[in-house]
Amino acid sequence: MDLSLSEEQELLRNSARDFLASECPEEHVRAMEEDERGYSPELWKKMADLGWQGLMIPEEHGGVGFSFLDLCVLVEEFGRSLVPGPFIPNQVCASILMIHASDEQKSKYLPGLADGSVIHTYALTEESGRWDPEGIQLEAQEDGGNWVLNGTKLFVPDANVADYLHVAALKPGGGFGIFIVAREQDGVEISMLKTIGSDKQAEVVLNNVKVNADDAVAVDMSKMGRVRNIGTSLECSYLVGLAQKDFEIAIDYAKERVQFGRPIGSFQAIQHKAADMVTDVDGMRFITYKAAWATSEDQESQDMDVAMAKAWCSDASRRVVAHGQQIHGGIGFTKDYIIQLYFRRQKRAELFWGDADFHRERVAQMLEI
Numbered sequence: 343m344d345l346s347l348s349e350e351q352e353l354l355r356n357s358a359r360d361f362l363a364s365e366c367p368e369e370h371v372r373a374m375e376e377d378e379r380g381y382s383p384e385l386w387k388k389m390a391d392l393g394w395q396g397l398m399i400p401e402e403h404g405g406v407g408f409s410f411l412d413l414c415v416l417v418e419e420f421g422r423s424l425v426p427g428p429f430i431p432n433q434v435c436a437s438i439l440m441i442h443a444s445d446e447q448k449s450k451y452l453p454g455l456a457d458g459s460v461i462h463t464y465a466l467t468e469e470s471g472r473w474d475p476e477g478i479q480l481e482a483q484e485d486g487g488n489w490v491l492n493g494t495k496l497f498v499p500d501a502n503v504a505d506y507l508h509v510a511a512l513k514p515g516g517g518f519g520i521f522i523v524a525r526e527q528d529g530v531e532i533s534m535l536k537t538i539g540s541d542k543q544a545e546v547v548l549n550n551v552k553v554n555a556d557d558a559v560a561v562d563m564s565k566m567g568r569v570r571n572i573g574t575s576l577e578c579s580y581l582v583g584l585a586q587k588d589f590e591i592a593i594d595y596a597k598e599r600v601q602f603g604r605p606i607g608s609f610q611a612i613q614h615k616a617a618d619m620v621t622d623v624d625g626m627r628f629i630t631y632k633a634a635w636a637t638s639e640d641q642e643s644q645d646m647d648v649a650m651a652k653a654w655c656s657d658a659s660r661r662v663v664a665h666g667q668q669i670h671g672g673i674g675f676t677k678d679y680i681i682q683l684y685f686r687r688q689k690r691a692e693l694f695w696g697d698a699d700f701h702r703e704r705v706a707q708m709l710e711i
Contacts, residue, residue: 345631351415362423374426380542381427390458403452411638414579421583428500430576435462435508437572442559463504465495473696482511489553501532501544520559539690571637571648574695578630578655581691585662588684589619592666615665622658653701656692663688
């Protein structure tokens with residue numbers, strides 16, 4: 343296992359960094375917090391034209407055909423720039439289709455995902471907030487070969503702009519399925535939630551929502567963990583980029599801020615915080631890319647690797663953004679400073695697909711402790 347980036351991955355990373363520095367500056371991130379949609383269709387199309395939407399989608403379905411590991415390299419750059427919008431949910435839904443869907447369903451939905459013409463998101467969590475199958479209580483009822491959904495999903499990302507929702511629901515007789523629901527369909531009610539990250543999460547109420555049998559994705563339970571590993575690894579990659587940029591912003595401030603006649607970066611207390619930050623970031627990057635590689639290659643160790651990565655990244659990124667705030671002093675919490683954007687967005691990624699406690703418990707269960 344070689345965790346160093348290939349020449350192609352280096353090119354992808356550098357080109358993405360340059361593009362996002364130009365197209366997604368701080369002003370854009372702030373504007374999207376106030377925008378009802380939460381993303382820019384213009385930027386979305388530019389990213390689609392670069393092939394990013396279909397980066398890991400096979401070429402026969404209109405994608406680029408790169409690996410999942412390549413996608414994680416790209417998403418790390420999204421974390422650096424705090425790119426707003428439904429890119430990560432779109433990729434999770436693409437993985438659901440690639441892993442579980444029939445050939446007909448893939449042909450129906452993957453080309454639109456690949457060219458950016460449609461947006462998909464997932465509706466998994468409910469009142470318990472759990473990210474495992476035990477948290478799914480919504481039941482799908484059979485209706486003459488089709489399905490009817492009644493219930494509520496919470497913390498659904500970007501449901502306000504998604505064309506389709508991938509709703510996880512229990513099926514009669516055990517197991518569960520993914521039901522693809524059009525947002526504009528009768529019986530779908532979406533209410534936006536107020537979050538610390540000012541991102542677009544929603545409560546989705548399904549009231550007698552009918553789903554055709556052709557839009558019910560049969561879930562292979564033995565492979566469902568792979569979808570979870572993909573979603574979790576993407577959040578880890580986002581956190582790596584976020585933490586790296588937070589560290590860089592804090593260091594730049596420590597070099598410029600003068601107190602007692604010299605830059606605060608010359609004080610040992612600040613240097614200790616900086617050392618702790620870079621140690622955490624480096625650890626995050628190593629453990630995340632190990633997990634992403636294992637997931638990309640479908641290794642047997644992927645469940646353990648991903649659980650360990652999310653447990654570490656959730657805690658380590660929280661320490662990094664806390665140090666960043668402390669280096670800035672009390673002023674770092676004011677909205678005039680960019681550092682608060684990273685502090686608030688970290689909390690969302692820390693919790694999505696399970697926090698550190700959730701994944702430490704998963705590790706303990708896999709070790710049979």
